[in-house]
Amino acid sequence: MKKCSVAITGSGAALPERRMTNFDLEKMVETSDEWIFSRTGIRERRILEEGLSNVDLSERASREALRNAGLEPEQVELILVATVTPDYPLPATACNLQARLGAFQAAAMDIAAGCSGFIYALTVADHFIRAGTYQNALVIGVEILSRIIDWEDRSTCVLFGDGAGAAVLQPVTGDRGLISFELGADGRGLESLYIPAGGVALPTSAETVQQRLHYVKMDGPEIFKFAVRVVGETLDHLLKKGELQPTDLDHLFLHQANLRIIESIRKRLKLPREKVPVNIDRYGNMSSATIPIALYEEVAAGRLKEGDLLAAVAFGAGLTWGGILMRW
């Protein structure tokens, strides 16, 4: 029987033009470039221009990924948008994107799994394709976090940025493609990272707006501990399934939440810097967009080559986590 596996056959990325440096932030809240950089590794982030929205960045990233995969929008069969910052509470951004692209053959839905969203969405797409339901899928990780953070809260507003990354998945033969995955969640950590109001638990009212309950609230140290632990465990499981060692990896893509988390994990695994791509210095934490943008950038720079073994692991609100092992 022929083994069917699913690979990323095209990738794309889109970033807002507007840069906001730590020095810009110094003028807005009580903070400093030195404080932000030493604790997070962030130098600057991109902020989406007024008048543009999620679907504008998603469309740009998607068109590039489709072009790189040699696929026309009309041929797309499934669109999954991983985001926690949709354009509307209803309906899904994926539907809006489908219309923008003219991909009217495609089923379309959003996947909300916090910063792990792209890994969750990749895994869902992989299953649809391996089951033979669809011949391809367009998966996007996109966030416009600048619109949901409290610009008066210096503990969170310095951390986040906007961006979109897209990947086209198709069946392939040979050794390429997704090897294994692991998804997890622990809903007991809900309040470690959440937006209290605006859903049906606490609908929008004059009070919720006044109390600033529509912004991201985060327990930083708790998330830090959770991240270092869960990424280590997830990687362990992924590598065990493939009977591999950390040193067998050519690339390790980690969710870019904090350079200190990335470095802590990298040192534990004894991996050299060049195997663990970093873009948080330039873009901040873009939630589900960080990994697809890093994948795109490594391909564009010629560092991610066919046959390379890579792992990608993300963690975030939920709490959720997810990892994949893949032969590029």
Place this chain on the structure above:
Amino acid sequence: MNVEEKVKAIVSEQLEVAVDSLTIETTFEEIDADSLDIVELVMALEEEFDLEISDQEIEEIKTIGDIVSFIESKV
């Protein structure tokens, strides 16, 4: 190695400071450890001594000696 020596060794490795420069009175402020350093240190200690240190207990840690007496009270 006793608890004190083990703690000093872990602090030295995690925070990249010479082990000889650490005493029981050394404060984390003196060796420029910020809140994330402390979290990482606590994780390494939890692993080494197979125990859990709560957020509240972390806040009470100010010196190497605080960690040593905390661990000795738990094991």
